[in-house]
Amino acid sequence: MVKIKVENLTKIFGRPPRTVLKKLQEGISKEKLLAETGHTIGVNNVSFDVHEGETFVIMGLSGSGKSTLIRCLNLLNRPTAGKIYVDGENITAYNKAALKQYRKDKVAMVFQHFGLFTHRTVINNIEYGLEVKGIPKKERNEIAAGILSTVGLQGWEDKYPNELSGGMQQRVGLARALANDPDILLMDEPFSALDPLIRRDMQFELIEIQAKLKKTIVFITHDINEAFKLGDRVAVMKDGNIEQIDTPENILTSPASEYIKEFVKDIDRTRVLQAQHIMFTPSALVTPRDGLKVAVKEMQKNGISSLFAVNNARILQGLVTIDDAIRAINENLTLENILNHEYHTTGPETYVKDLIPLASESKYPIAVVNEDNKLLGIIVRVSVLSSLLA
Amino acid sequence: MSEFPGWIVIEVGKYVDSFVKWLLSNFSPFFDAISSGSMWMLLRFEGLLYWLPWWIVLLVVLLVSWKVKNLLSGVIFASLVFMIGLLGLWNLMIQTLAIVLTSVIISLFIGVPIGILMTYSNRVNSIIKPLLDAMQTMPSFVYLIPAIMLFRLGKVPAVFATIVYAIPPVIRLTDLGIRRVPREMVEAAHSFGSSSWQTLFKVQMPQALPTIMTGINQTTMMALAMVVIASMVGAPGLGMEVLIAVSQIDIARGFEAGISIVFLAIIIDRLSQGIAEKFKYPE
Ligand SMILES: Nc1ncnc2c1ncn2[C@@H]1O[C@H](COP(=O)(O)OP(=O)(O)OP(=O)(O)O)[C@@H](O)[C@H]1O
Ligand SMILES: [Mg+2]
Numbered sequence: 061m062v063k064i065k066v067e068n069l070t071k072i073f074g075r076p077p078r079t080v081l082k083k084l085q086e087g088i089s090k091e092k093l094l095a096e097t098g099h100t101i102g103v104n105n106v107s108f109d110v111h112e113g114e115t116f117v118i119m120g121l122s123g124s125g126k127s128t129l130i131r132c133l134n135l136l137n138r139p140t141a142g143k144i145y146v147d148g149e150n151i152t153a154y155n156k157a158a159l160k161q162y163r164k165d166k167v168a169m170v171f172q173h174f175g176l177f178t179h180r181t182v183i184n185n186i187e188y189g190l191e192v193k194g195i196p197k198k199e200r201n202e203i204a205a206g207i208l209s210t211v212g213l214q215g216w217e218d219k220y221p222n223e224l225s226g227g228m229q230q231r232v233g234l235a236r237a238l239a240n241d242p243d244i245l246l247m248d249e250p251f252s253a254l255d256p257l258i259r260r261d262m263q264f265e266l267i268e269i270q271a272k273l274k275k276t277i278v279f280i281t282h283d284i285n286e287a288f289k290l291g292d293r294v295a296v297m298k299d300g301n302i303e304q305i306d307t308p309e310n311i312l313t314s315p316a317s318e319y320i321k322e323f324v325k326d327i328d329r330t331r332v333l334q335a336q337h338i339m340f341t342p343s344a345l346v347t348p349r350d351g352l353k354v355a356v357k358e359m360q361k362n363g364i365s366s367l368f369a370v371n372n373a374r375i376l377q378g379l380v381t382i383d384d385a386i387r388a389i390n391e392n393l394t395l396e397n398i399l400n401h402e403y404h405t406t407g408p409e410t411y412v413k414d415l416i417p418l419a420s421e422s423k424y425p426i427a428v429v430n431e432d433n434k435l436l437g438i439i440v441r442v443s444v445l446s447s448l449l450a
Numbered sequence: 451m452s453e454f455p456g457w458i459v460i461e462v463g464k465y466v467d468s469f470v471k472w473l474l475s476n477f478s479p480f481f482d483a484i485s486s487g488s489m490w491m492l493l494r495f496e497g498l499l500y501w502l503p504w505w506i507v508l509l510v511v512l513l514v515s516w517k518v519k520n521l522l523s524g525v526i527f528a529s530l531v532f533m534i535g536l537l538g539l540w541n542l543m544i545q546t547l548a549i550v551l552t553s554v555i556i557s558l559f560i561g562v563p564i565g566i567l568m569t570y571s572n573r574v575n576s577i578i579k580p581l582l583d584a585m586q587t588m589p590s591f592v593y594l595i596p597a598i599m600l601f602r603l604g605k606v607p608a609v610f611a612t613i614v615y616a617i618p619p620v621i622r623l624t625d626l627g628i629r630r631v632p633r634e635m636v637e638a639a640h641s642f643g644s645s646s647w648q649t650l651f652k653v654q655m656p657q658a659l660p661t662i663m664t665g666i667n668q669t670t671m672m673a674l675a676m677v678v679i680a681s682m683v684g685a686p687g688l689g690m691e692v693l694i695a696v697s698q699i700d701i702a703r704g705f706e707a708g709i710s711i712v713f714l715a716i717i718i719d720r721l722s723q724g725i726a727e728k729f730k731y732p733e
Binding site: 136159160161163164168169173174176177179188189193240 | 632634635637638639640641642643644645648652653656657659
């Protein structure tokens, strides 16, 4: 289900903003516009959907318009043109009161530099949104205490934000946003200010929390590893435009432009690609009924030294090697007698990272099967290794 | 040598005089209200301070200083006040304090809202800023002129002149304090659907409070600095003592009153700074 629908969204900085819309339609470049009229393009005619429960990551270099875009989603930035629908309602048409209500009920933001209220204790920071909503003290205290433990901050409630480490401060930021129980969580580079180890913890924690709460998350980062780790889908921005929106795997395997290729160059591909992305359909299979002769012939034809045997429903039965097959023909054995089980099997969603040790120790291909043991494809050692290269 | 031609001199004073007369005759209820309002407040403070037994005053100074600074400053400050009593200037001190307190409190009630308005409206800002600059560059004697024009002689014009002289810091620092609240923090407040009032009172004012307290400290010190000058329009108190001593070249009397003012200044400065300190949050 579509939660957020963005249509032809444009945001221009400079006054008055609308006067340059025409030039923009004619395709003037960002630099040229700045030089001619002094206007800056923040976001340029962008459209996309975010689905309910999805983690939608926006990625791009500094100045590409990520913050401008996410800030349009709670109208901290007023769009110059275009529409944003949330649950089917056009939020850009909201008046002041409706906007306040929207911010109280549906959407909360986590900021890059935390944006915590330094004059309030941790617990009072977390309660802020509830306080604005007018929820009684006792009730909001209970809610805040619950969230506090969700983000692992028990015992810190009466400290002031500046007494906490960066990682903990951002936990407070996250807790403050979660306390409102928003449908949509907007996160503008929430982990960029943290050092790498803390950052990994926070990413992990976000994944865990998201698995429980199933919010719709719009997450901004300029770190491609973070984007691919967290994102169900990733949008890559450049100069106010979205260059590509796709799943991490598809962006990795078929980047839409040189700009994106540049991005994915230094990604650890083995953590993104899964068995299903590098497996291929075997060129030959046998069924027990085919018999040994057919098996040998298939192997000869395809120049391979082993093949998988499946039944009519493609359920994996075992592996036939050329040596065993020839021996069996001489000794008058059947195919069932010589089925070999020394190969590895894996599910389609196993990450390549975890396949590397299997591939390097096994002399047979890896069989990719589903939970019914149905053969989906096979992975040979060379495809594991070549997936490491861009 | 040629003199400035006398025939082109215009007598602006006459026009100002008639303007003030016009003001007074048309808006006298307004000025009367201001006058009686500030007089009422002044008398309340005076009444309260006279009513308090002297040793209670000492005790309060001791305890407050102990609380915001330490016991030693408490003892020192209390003895300084005690010494003013020893010099026989207790009642004059109370008159002075009443005027200073009244001026400061009225300054806050006017100054803080103006400071807030300045942060919200660039128009207000561009009107008030040059006005404040002018107010601070003008010699303080000049304030006496509109004060006596509007309120004649006595305590009320003294309070008026003191306010005009002392109000700029609290306005400036309220404005500065609110402007300095980090943008992300204000946006965070907005992102939760806060109204402008909620943002102001839950985030901006608390954040600006340490800065505003510094403004209050400066305003108080300036109000105190004005006491001698304000006595020229008839404000009683230590300032008047100094003025009389100067006009009579009475060194003893001048010294006693002067040193009392210095004591008061030290105590008020330290205490209000100490209180401002208490409003800071952990960095
Ligand atoms: N308030 C503003 N006034 C004028 N120009 C702005 C404003 N905010 C952003 N811009 C401009 O809009 C463009 C996009 O900025 P934006 O902050 O969205 O980039 P970003 O992708 O978030 O970058 P970063 O990774 O550095 O945060 C930039 O050219 C920036 O200079
Ligand atoms: Mg940004």
